[in-house]
Amino acid sequence: MSDQAWDTLSIQAVSAAGVVYFLALMAYSAQWAAKRGLVAGDESPRAEVFGRFAFLLTGVAGGVHLLALVARGLAADPNRVPWGNMYEFTLTASFVAVLVTLVFFRRWDLGFLGPWVVGLVMVVLMADVIWLYEPVAPLTESLSSPWLVIHVIAAITATGVFTVAGLVSILYLLRSSGRMPSLPAAEVLDRLAYRLHAFAFPIWTFAVLIAGPIWAHQAWSRYWGWDPKEIWAFITWVVYAAYLHARATAGWKGRAAAIVALIGLATLWFNFIGINFFFGGGSQHSYA
Incomplete structure (x- = not known):
């Protein structure tokens, strides 16, 4: 296939994934409607069927997304990893969020997260297509490094998991306020949010404080340059470190911990999107 054909296939696959995600969201909505009036943890046969169908559709959509x-990546000449700009990074991070939900669906009982993750991914794909799309282009010289793959894989993985953890923190706040009784107990959501944050934090640490500086030294002959994105990546690290430290040593749980976690999520996404709009011309990371 030609580069143009691969590019066309990628665009069509994004649209197709959006359609299947929408169908999955409808199935999740049907599951929710079938469960209305039930106590959390109870299940009706109809709700179980809708839930399985929604999970299947989410898996299909994730495959098309991949x-x-x-x-x-194959549309670029030469072929490369698809992480060279905001469009590609967002496309990949949203896929990771879906992948985390699918992989840990049974182990951590994440079925309740399905509609929230799918809904968020649909919004991200719409933003990608409408505002963030960029034509395929070769990587710049500074990005042509094996450390790009290492650094960005870690950053994307952490971003996807932190985003799912943030969704769980939001659901905790809703559940603890007496809303949405069909969700798991508030204590369960609180523990799950902590586990997800604890899983993502060392990956983010590696991306920001180890792989990033090594790549920066190769690309720009310095380990740290106080670039706006570097600063905000470090701020994000500090907020999440404070969250985990407060939970481990001061016993922070519940509402206060959830609010700190959401502050971390806000700094994470401001670093990714906001910096480009406010400091794009002054950042060496303006391409991502």
Whole structure:
């Protein structure tokens, strides 16, 4: 296939993934409607059928989503990893959020997260297509490094998991205020949010404080340059470190911990998107 054909396939796959995610969201909505009036943990046969169908559709959508990423990388000349700009990074981070939900669906009982993750991913894909899309282009010289793959894989993985953890923190706040009784107990959501944050934090640490500086030294002959994105990546690290430290040593739980976690999520996404709009011309990371 030609580069243009791969590019067309990638664009079509993004649209197709959006359609299947929408169908999955409808199935999750049907599951929710079938569970109305039930106590958390109870299940009706109809709700179980809708839930399984929604999970299947989410898996299919995730597969098409992955196809869009692979085709995007193959559309470049030379072929490369699809992480060279905001469009590609967002496309990949949203896929990771879906992947985390699918992989830990049974182990951590994440079925309740399905509609929230799918809904968020749909919004991200719409933003990608409408505002963030960029034509396929070769990587700049500074990005042509093996450390790009290492650094960005870690950053994308942490971003996806932190985003899912943030969703759980939001659901905790809703559940603890007496809303949405069909969700798991507030204590369960609080523990799950902590586990997800604890899983993502060392990955973010590696991306920001180890792999990033090594890549920066190769690309720009310095380990740290106080670039706006570097500063905000470190701020994000500090907020999440404070969250985990407060929970481990001061016994922070519940509402206070959830608010700190959401502050971390806000700094994370401001670093990714906001910096480009406010400091794009002054950042060496303006491409991502």
